[in-house]
Amino acid sequence: MRSDKDDVKETEEKSVAETPVTPDEDPSLLDEDPAESAEESADSVEAPTDSAEAKTETGYAAYVPDYSDLPGYAEIGSDDADEAAEAEGADESGDAAVPVAAGGGSGDGGTDDPADGIQRDEPEDDADEPEEDEDDEEPGDGEGAQMSLLDHLAELRSRLTRAFIAVGVGMVACYSFAGQMFDILMQPMIDVFQKQAEAGPTPLLTPEFYQQFGAVFQKMLEANGFHHPEQMQIFMAALQKALMAVAREGHFQYTYPAEAFFAHIKISIVAGLFLVSPYVFAQIWGFIAPGLYSHERKWMVPMALLSGLFFTGGALFGYFQVFPYAFDFFAGFSNEGIQFVPKLNEYLSFCLKLLFAFGFVFELPLFIFFLARLGLVSSTGLRKKRKYAILIAFVVAAILTPPDPFTQCLMAGPLIVLYEVGIWVAFFFGKKEKRHLKKLAEAEAKAQAELDAAAEGGGEETP
Numbered sequence: 001m002r003s004d005k006d007d008v009k010e011t012e013e014k015s016v017a018e019t020p021v022t023p024d025e026d027p028s029l030l031d032e033d034p035a036e037s038a039e040e041s042a043d044s045v046e047a048p049t050d051s052a053e054a055k056t057e058t059g060y061a062a063y064v065p066d067y068s069d070l071p072g073y074a075e076i077g078s079d080d081a082d083e084a085a086e087a088e089g090a091d092e093s094g095d096a097a098v099p100v101a102a103g104g105g106s107g108d109g110g111t112d113d114p115a116d117g118i119q120r121d122e123p124e125d126d127a128d129e130p131e132e133d134e135d136d137e138e139p140g141d142g143e144g145a146q147m148s149l150l151d152h153l154a155e156l157r158s159r160l161t162r163a164f165i166a167v168g169v170g171m172v173a174c175y176s177f178a179g180q181m182f183d184i185l186m187q188p189m190i191d192v193f194q195k196q197a198e199a200g201p202t203p204l205l206t207p208e209f210y211q212q213f214g215a216v217f218q219k220m221l222e223a224n225g226f227h228h229p230e231q232m233q234i235f236m237a238a239l240q241k242a243l244m245a246v247a248r249e250g251h252f253q254y255t256y257p258a259e260a261f262f263a264h265i266k267i268s269i270v271a272g273l274f275l276v277s278p279y280v281f282a283q284i285w286g287f288i289a290p291g292l293y294s295h296e297r298k299w300m301v302p303m304a305l306l307s308g309l310f311f312t313g314g315a316l317f318g319y320f321q322v323f324p325y326a327f328d329f330f331a332g333f334s335n336e337g338i339q340f341v342p343k344l345n346e347y348l349s350f351c352l353k354l355l356f357a358f359g360f361v362f363e364l365p366l367f368i369f370f371l372a373r374l375g376l377v378s379s380t381g382l383r384k385k386r387k388y389a390i391l392i393a394f395v396v397a398a399i400l401t402p403p404d405p406f407t408q409c410l411m412a413g414p415l416i417v418l419y420e421v422g423i424w425v426a427f428f429f430g431k432k433e434k435r436h437l438k439k440l441a442e443a444e445a446k447a448q449a450e451l452d453a454a455a456e457g458g459g460e461e462t463p
Helices: 004-018 034-046 050-058 073-091 097-104 114-137 149-199 207-223 229-242 244-248 259-275 277-291 300-331 344-361 364-373 379-384 386-400 405-429 434-461
Strands: none
Touching (some): 149 277, 149 300, 207 229, 259 277, 259 300, 259 344, 277 300, 300 344, 300 364, 300 405, 344 386, 344 405, 364 405, 379 405, 386 405
């Protein structure tokens, strides 16, 4: 079937065929030598100038006129153009003329279209572009340089999942010792109860009382024909244990039936977290690692181990140094009219809060070390901001500890000491220290001198 487009096409072809050919349009009607015309056409093909390339890039190559269909052009381009192109290519040593001249004698009647030569040169430009991209990507040394937001979220989810699984494994491992750890955690308050009972104005049922009472009571029983000394010792130990609450003037209580059970579960979870804390901190540092350089990622394993060590050390410091003084201070407000009877759940939450607070506070030197290695802080800057650090230490201590000045000072004091330790850490390991900057400047000057010497040597050999 014929369409309107076919009719229009035939009409255009007839009009072109009937159009008279002028000498300017037909090279065969000119009085020029065909060899000279072929040389000019070969030169135009073999010399793809910058303007032709610019036209190709902007889309003007599509408008280059094609005279291959005109009569007489095929005779010029078939024989003489090939000879002229080969002679021109032999005189010139450039590689660009070879593929163009070879293409001039092939195709449809040896058509020498400048657009064809330009299009052949374009793949060479494209081949150079990836090298520029690779050079641009070289400074991005971190693994996470190409990570998107979703990739970071997936990495965070994976790290958190591993950390929670590790804490669960640690909890299962520590649950068998939950009873012993529960007694250890209660011991500081029990010692405070006993100390206050012995130092009170009217001490009741001291250990010396039980010893003297046992000796006198055993003599009285033996005088009356009672001869069971081994049973007497068991009786006195049970009596002392039963009256211990009276001797200490205090005890723990819980009102919810499952409160003691959940207390053991909570202690197991916390103990498991401290047990696997190096692995948990390894996951945290592993999430940060993709944004670091290769020479900075080598610190990840030591930082994870030291983070777990400092975290556990801070908790131990709070247990052995802070708990006795803090509980003694809090229990000192009890008198004959006010009896201190701590609730199990509240006491446990208070203790765990202090343990975690001191554990995180002791991470300050490592945090300063991390910032110093990144070049964000220096020992000089930390010394200048010491007064602000002391103020922030008391503010943080007030937030993390109960609202009393005694416990606040017990935390703010170690925090200030750790800040001073962090200053020395930044002094020895910081990037912005003067000695490190001096070494870096010397290394750069040495490298520049070597480059200058190599450039001078190459310039002397060139002539």
